[in-house]
Amino acid sequence: MPRPRSDRSPVSRRVFVLPPWLGHAFRAQRGPVPWSAVVRGGLAAGPLLLVAVLAGQASVGVVAAIAAMLAGINDRPGSRRAAVRRMGVPAVAGAVGLAVGTYGGERLGAVGLTLLLTLVGLLAGSVSAVGPVASGAGTQLLVASAIGAGMPLPETGWERAVAYLAGAGWLLVLRLALPSPGSFVGDFRFDGERDAVASVYDAIAELLDGAGTAHAHARRASLTAALDHAQDALAGPRLRRYASSSAERRLHAQYAAALPLAEAATALAWAGAAVPARAAEGPRRLASAVRANTPTGPLPAPSRSVPALRALDDALLRAAEAFDRAEGGNDLHTRRRSLSSLVRTVLGAGGREYGLRVALCFGASSAVAQGLYHSHWYGQHTHWYWLPATAVFLVKPDLGPLVSRVLCRAAGTVLGALLFAGFAAVLPRPEGLVALVAVCGALIPVATRHFAAQTAVVTLLVLALVMVGGEPEASVSRIGETLLACAIVLVVGHLPMPGQRGGGVRARLGAAEHAAQAYLTHVLREADSHGADSQGADSHGADSRATRWTLRREAYRTLAEARAAIALAAAELPPLARHSEGTEEVAGALERLVDTTTACAVHLDDSGRLTPRYAQQLAGAVDELAVLRRVS
Structure with a gap:
């Protein structure tokens, strides 16, 4: 007997999906625990603070520990040589900011200091558009200038700067000196x-x-x-x-x-x-x-049935030779940006928009904080600098979309402040607080995988440092100042700015298009040279191919940076996300153009000419990009 038919059709249940601006707040980076960075973090801020406390120089230890903490945020997986720039350049910028803030706080009134910090915000924000290292330098410049202007310390500006460099330098020394797990093969x-x-x-x-x-x-x-x-x-x-x-x-x-x-x-x-x-x-x-770190031995050769497979086989042979030679040539094609290119980035649409937004956030939060401080709203607490320092992290787009940053910062601060209130009630002072600083330093490399977790750990560490420096427990005021900073950044983040919105995204997309066109022009020039030279590809030598690989690297790299910026902008609230509409399609067309150019280059090396099929596909990719650029 057949079953009676149900009125409900067997349609699969809909899965609820969070909107991008909210879903981003629940994403975290994954990967193995960086145990070497954990060890370095545990040996950095805590021991520095302990030595300073034992020497009767707790305030110097607080400055050094803050520098080590900020350097620990930049202590990411990678090579030692890359760590010199990634950790060292922001540390130098932070030392400069600490000195500037200290002397400004000593010699300027509230209005003059606010104007100074606003100008520093404009400079740091514009420079941050250059890249990750510049962004880290801008962050430490701003945070340290706020700390220098507001933290009550007995040391002079240059003494604070030296202590700051010593704290960051100690972690960098650990990064260069301590071996990583599994790193004992060869050097x-x-x-x-x-x-x-x-x-x-x-x-x-x-x-x-x-x-x-x-x-x-x-x-x-x-x-x-x-x-x-x-x-x-x-x-x-x-x-x-x-x-x-x-x-x-x-x-x-x-x-x-x-x-x-x-x-x-x-x-x-x-x-x-x-x-x-x-x-x-x-x-x-x-x-x-x-x-x-061993020779390759024999390599299996792929079939040579098509040009790309023949190119793969030839590249494997050249790689085997390079691996088996005792000394290879220094053929690294690094990415060097000229001074004029850096200036164009800083003064371009992305740099101007980000600089203005950072300046407004940093200046407004400094003005509000000083106004509240002079009106005695802070009571016995004197750390008005927390408000602008918090705004610095909230206004940084490389930490996630705006609403995601605000939600994570608020949640992490509340969690960290509540945890610290509990620890402060039971830990002995100062040894218990020093131990807490050491534990938090060890946790930072893991906590950086999610902004809320990073905020909670940093809040614990900062509140512990404040108490070691002689100030009272400040969990409640820390929560209040963070929520106020969130409100300021939300307002400023949605204000209209001069020029076209989404300037940062479009600037990166423009850089990717410029790199793709340079790569395409070089390949087409190679095609013309092949056509005029009957000897084919071999007559052009390794120099032309090396230049092509460098241009190809730059094209794909700038394209990846543009896609990352587009994905970040798409996760903003709809009023902000709409300013980058159409950029994803342009990036896709650019990607297809670069892929097609690569395929044409490989075919050109094999046959010495572009067949009508390849030429037609290349022309189609160029036309597609031109159409999308006109529409967007």
Whole structure:
């Protein structure tokens, strides 16, 4: 007997999805625990503070511990040489800000100090548009200038700056001196660099496995990220230049050998056809050889049935030669931006918009804080500088969309303040508070994976430092000032600014388009040269190909930066997100143009000319981009 038909159709239940501006607040980075960074964090702020307290210089220890804490936020996975710039440049900016804020607070009235801090905010915000290191430097410049202007310390401005540099420098010394787990293969100083280069070869193998599948696009993006990370890992200052020249050059040559492999793998993924599994074995063996610092041994050769596979086979042969040589050439193509390019970024649409917004937030929060302080709203507390310092972190777009930042900051502050109130009631002073600072320093490398967790740990650490410095417990005022800073940043973040909104996103998209056009122009110039030279590709030598790989790297890197900015802007509230509408389509067209250019370059090396099919696809990609640019 058939069952009676139900009135409800068997439609799958809808899954509720949070809007992007709210869902971002619940996302966290994943990965293994960075135990080496945890150890460094535990040996930084806490021991510095303990030594200062025992020496009767608690205020100096507080400044050094603050610097170590901020440097710990920048202590990310990567190479030692990259850490010098990533941690050192912001520390120097923070020391300058501390001195400027100290002397400004001593010699200027409330109005003059507010104007000074507003100008510092304009400068730091504009410079932050250059990149991650500049953004970190801008953050520490602003935070330290607020601390210098408002924290009651007996030391002079230059003494505070020296203490600040000592605190950040101590953590940097730990980063350079302490080996990481598993870094004892060969020269332990190259552990981060070696792992970064090996990850490039792994990403090439993954892309070859994903060719012809739905995973190809995501794996090509992963390859770009791996190349960016390796490029940054090798681009810093050399360590003991003369003693390590052989290992240094060999590592650079291993990275350079990955560039033609990445080019061939991208061309194969662009073609959309599956690649024999044997093709990915060579890059995987190269990855193992980099990690173990050993010769490659024999590499399985892929079939040579199509131009991209022939290019892959040739690149594997050149890589094997580079790996087996005792000393490789220093063929690293680093990303160097000229001074004029940096100035254009600072003064461009993105720099102007971000600079104005930071200046307004920092200046307004400084004015409000000083007004409340002079009206005795703070009572016995004298840390009005917390309000502008909190606004600095809230106004930074690289920490997430605006509403997500505000929600995470508020939740993390409340949690951290409540936890500290409990600890303060039971911990002995000052030894218990010093131990709490050490524990929080160790937790920072893990807490940086989510802004709310980072805020909670930093709140605990800062409140402990305040009490060690001689001030009363301040959990309640910390919550109040954070909520007030959230309100100020929310208002300023939605204010209309001169010029086109979404300037930061469009500036990065413009940089990506410029890099893609430069890459395309070079490949077309190569095609014209091939057509005029009957000897084909070999007559153009390695220099032209090296230039092409450098341009290709810049095109994919700037494109990845633009996509990251677009994804961040799309997660803002609708009134802000609408200003970047259409940029995702332009980025997609740019990506297709760069992929097609790469495929054409590989075919050009193989045959010496572009067939009508390749020329037509390249022209179609150019036309598609032109149409989308006119619409957007």
